Structures are given as C-alpha cells and as structure tokens.
Amino acid sequence: MALTGIQILKMLPKTNCGDCGIPTCLAFGMKVAAGQISIEACPHVSEEAKATIGEASAPPIRTIKFGGPESEIALGGETCLYRHEKRFEHPTGIGVLVATDMAADEIDGRIQRFNSLRYERVGVMLQADIIAVKDASGDEAAFVALVEKVLDGAKDAKLALMSGSAATLAAGAKACGERKPLLYGATADNAEEMAKVAQDTGCPLAVIGKNLDDAIAVSEQLQKAGCKDLVIDTGARTVRAAFEDNVVARRAAIAKKFKPLGFPTITFPCEMTDDPLLEAMVASVLIAKYAGIVILSDLQGDTLFPLLLERLNIYTDPQRPMVVEEDIYPINGPAEDSPVVITCNFSLTYFIVSGEIEGSKVPTWLLIKDTEGLSVLTAWAAGKFGADLIAQFMKKSGIEDKVKHRELIIPGYLATIKGELEEELPDWTITIGPREAGHLPSFLKEWQPAA
Ligand code: SF4
Numbered sequence: 425m426a427l428t429g430i431q432i433l434k435m436l437p438k439t440n441c442g443d444c445g446i447p448t449c450l451a452f453g454m455k456v457a458a459g460q461i462s463i464e465a466c467p468h469v470s471e472e473a474k475a476t477i478g479e480a481s482a483p484p485i486r487t488i489k490f491g492g493p494e495s496e497i498a499l500g501g502e503t504c505l506y507r508h509e510k511r512f513e514h515p516t517g518i519g520v521l522v523a524t525d526m527a528a529d530e531i532d533g534r535i536q537r538f539n540s541l542r543y544e545r546v547g548v549m550l551q552a553d554i555i556a557v558k559d560a561s562g563d564e565a566a567f568v569a570l571v572e573k574v575l576d577g578a579k580d581a582k583l584a585l586m587s588g589s590a591a592t593l594a595a596g597a598k599a600c601g602e603r604k605p606l607l608y609g610a611t612a613d614n615a616e617e618m619a620k621v622a623q624d625t626g627c628p629l630a631v632i633g634k635n636l637d638d639a640i641a642v643s644e645q646l647q648k649a650g651c652k653d654l655v656i657d658t659g660a661r662t663v664r665a666a667f668e669d670n671v672v673a674r675r676a677a678i679a680k681k682f683k684p685l686g687f688p689t690i691t692f693p694c695e696m697t698d699d700p701l702l703e704a705m706v707a708s709v710l711i712a713k714y715a716g717i718v719i720l721s722d723l724q725g726d727t728l729f730p731l732l733l734e735r736l737n738i739y740t741d742p743q744r745p746m747v748v749e750e751d752i753y754p755i756n757g758p759a760e761d762s763p764v765v766i767t768c769n770f771s772l773t774y775f776i777v778s779g780e781i782e783g784s785k786v787p788t789w790l791l792i793k794d795t796e797g798l799s800v801l802t803a804w805a806a807g808k809f810g811a812d813l814i815a816q817f818m819k820k821s822g823i824e825d826k827v828k829h830r831e832l833i834i835p836g837y838l839a840t841i842k843g844e845l846e847e848e849l850p851d852w853t854i855t856i857g858p859r860e861a862g863h864l865p866s867f868l869k870e871w872q873p874a875a
Contacts, residue, residue, distance in 0.1 A: 688716025745797025
C-alpha cells in the first residue's frame with residue numbers, strides 16, 4: 425500500500441539538510457508520497473528505508489522501457505484508472521508489423537512509411553514508435569537479417585522481436601546491441617528458456633497467455649524465475665475480449681495491487697481483422713482503454729494520424745497547460761520595419777496565431793509572453809497578462825534592438841489595457857489587433873508603422 429508523507433518522514437534522517445534540493449525532510453516526504461521525486465534523491469537515507477519506501481511508492485503498473493540509447497520508449501507506470509484522477513503517464517506505443525515471410529518491397533514500404541509519417545502538432549512530434557519483427561518461418565538467419573534491415577532502415581524505431589524460439593530471440597537481441605528490444609515472448613511451455621534469454625540480454629519480456637488466467641500463470645512463473653520487466657498479451661484476438669482483458673488487468677493492478685497483472689499490455693489489432701479501417705477503429709478503442717502497445721498491420725496516414733491525435737489527447741496531462749517558451753519568434757523573415765505582435769504562451773494560441781501569420785506571408789515579430797499556459801483573457805483576468813508585466817517583458821525581450829519603429833500590436837481582447845500600457849511604455853504606440861486570429865492576415869497586410 426502507498427505510504428503517506430508522514431510515514432515516509434519517519435524513515436528519513438530528519439536533519440533538514442536540504443541536500444535533496446528540498447528545504448525540509450517533511451516536504452521531501454510529501455513529494456515522494458505524491459510520486460513527484462524519487463527516494464533516491466536523499467543521499468542520507470538508509471538502504472533499508474530506501475528498499476521499503478521504493479517498493480511502497482512504486483506505481484502499481486511497472487514502468488517498462490526498451491530501445492535506446494538514443495531513442496527509448498517507456499510504457500506503463502500508471503497509477504490511476506481514470507485520467508481525471510491524476511493523469512496517464514506513458515502513451516500507448518504504436519507499432520507496425522514486418523515478418524520474414526513478407527515480400528521485400530512490402531517490408532521496405534512499411535519501414536519507409538514508419539520513417540515518413542510524422543506530424544508536428546502543438547510543438548509535439550507525433551509518430552509511430554515500434555516495429556514488430558516476426559519470425560514467421562522459423563529461420564533464424566532470415567530473422568536476424570530482417571532485424572538488421574529494420575535497425576538500419578528505421579534508426580529511431582524501437583523493436584519488438586517475435587519468435588517462438590528462445591535461440592532465435594537471443595540472436596535477434598544480440599543483433600540489436602544497445603537498442604534493447606522487447607522479446608515476445610514466453611508461454612507456459614517455454615517460460616524458463618525465455619526468462620533466461622531476457623535476463624542474459626537485459627531485455628523486457630512479453631508474457632503470451634492463451635487467455636487472461638493463463639497470462640497470470642505465466643506472469644507468476646516468470647516473476648518467480650527473476651524476471652521483473654514484463655509486458656502482457658492476454659491472448660485476446662477480438663476487440664471485445666481485448667477491451668475486457670485490458671480493463672480487468674488495469675483494475676486488478678490499480679485497485680487490488682494484483683502483481684501478476686501489474687505490467688503494460690501488448691495488443692494486436694493487426695490479428696483481429698483484415699479490414700484496415702476496422703483495424704484502426706479497434707486500435708482506437710484499445711488506445712482509449714489501457715493498451716500499452718498496439719501493433720498495426722501497416723501504417724497509412726489517413727488512419728495513423730487520427731490515432732496519434734487520440735493518443736495525444738488522452739495522454740496530455742489535464743493539470744498542466746501546454747505551453748511554449750517566452751521569447752521573440754521571427755516569422756516570415758522579419759526586418760526592422762516589420763510589425764510586432766504580442767500574445768500569451770498557451771500552445772494552442774501560439775500555434776493558431778503563428779499559423780495565421782505564416783499564412784499571411786507578412787514578415788512579423790511575434791512576442792510570446794509567459795502567462796503560465798493561460799489563454800489571453802484568462803491570463804489577463806488572473807493578473808498574468810497585465811500592462812505592467814507586458815511592459816517588463818518588452819523591456820527585457822530585446823525587441824527594441826530588432827525594430828526601428830515603436831508600435832506594438834496587442835490582441836483585440838486586451839483593448840481595455842491600451843491606455844495603461846501606453847503609460848508603462850511611453851515610447852511605444854499601442855495598436856489594438858483583431859480579436860480573432862483568423863483576421864490577422866488582412867490586418868497585417870494593411871499595417872503600416874506610424875509615421
Ligand atoms: S537530503 Fe534527506 S535528510 Fe536532507 S533534507 Fe532531504 S530528505 Fe532530509
């Protein structure tokens with residue numbers, strides 16, 4: 425059971441030395457209890473207390489990582505059933521399947537689409553993460569050759585290696601070197617051999633169950649054999665069964681602290697239907713309901729993009745607004761006579777405003793003021809986008825060295841602060857811009873600096 429801050433405090437040295445970066449042991453204990461800092465950050469705590477606190481404060485669904493050293497994926501680490509209770513920690517890994525019995529051009533096409541289907545939204549790069557390499561013919565040499573091809577062709581892909589042979593998986597993992605793959609996987613029949621390969625290679629291992637009960641039995645078997653990093657396939661190959669198993673596994677792990685299911689799951693929409701649209705819908709259901717990984721038969725922009733957006737929405741922390749950095753953003757190559765526009769640092773506002781300016785083709789300086797992720801009116805109402813703060817930002821931003829005019833365009837919704845801002849910035853003329861970003865292009869095209 426999770427420990428409270430006070431229970432953790434009892435095991436700390438209580439010297440308030442501050443070496444952990446937190447002024448007091450009580451505040452540190454509270455942060456450990458809230459999962460905001462690791463107990464390891466206190467250099468003076470005993471090993472015994474570390475083990476007790478570490479075990480008690482570990483998330484009920486273990487965090488599993490693979491890939492690396494440059495590009496790693498983390499799965500699991502979840503602590504709640506519903507996002508509004510706190511947040512979901514690690515987004516579902518989206519993967520595509522390649523197999524040794526596929527034609528070379530089909531494999532090349534999937535690798536090429538893995539590399540090219542990437543989209544930037546609100547400053548976040550959206551893309552698939554995993555390539556699952558399947559040994560479909562029992563030929564170790566062909567499997568290793570395919571693994572090498574994927575490693576070479578998709579430099580940032582995280583690999584899931586799929587074979588029923590422990591020796592083949594060991595050879596594939598060896599070819600991966602430092603890019604540790606997920607090994608898929610262990611059944612009741614080969615659990616011992618697979619556990620040994622996972623331990624020798626330091627890779628996480630997938631449990632393959634015939635059903636949920638079988639997956640629990642294999643998971644217990646592997647944990648007894650010393651495997652700590654597991655991913656669970658309950659064997660479900662219909663959307664209903666996979667949905668039910670994911671919900672039961674998540675509930676058992678979070679609400680009952682049931683350790684055999686305290687791992688992320690791997691699901692295979694690619695094996696549930698031959699219809700690509702139906703497959704995307706199945707993946708969408710499983711992303712929404714707890715899948716750690718979904719493996720697709722192929723990647724196509726028209727189905728991948730909505731899945732990536734769905735994942736972004738679900739895994740965005742609802743308690744933390746998305747922000748961009750406070751700065752001056754030059755758009756369309758502005759010069760010293762270009763307009764200066766200011767707005768807040770809420771990501772959505774930034775991307776809408778910058779998109780409209782970019783589309784207008786008018787060279788513009790866009791000033792982004794830190795409003796802690798609040799939108800224009802909310803920030804103004806909260807006292808984070810007032811005339812005094814805008815003036816302070818203008819003075820320290822360096823914009824006065826970039827333009828020879830002194831005219832600032834503020835959002836239309838801030839019209840009421842015009843007078844106040846002119847008092848704070850006596851050298852500047854304040855112009856009220858449009859209320860809606862969509863009207864910016866025509867506004868900017870007509871803008872001329874005051875004589
Ligand atoms: S480093 Fe340890 S002993 Fe020092 S204040 Fe932090 S928790 Fe307390």
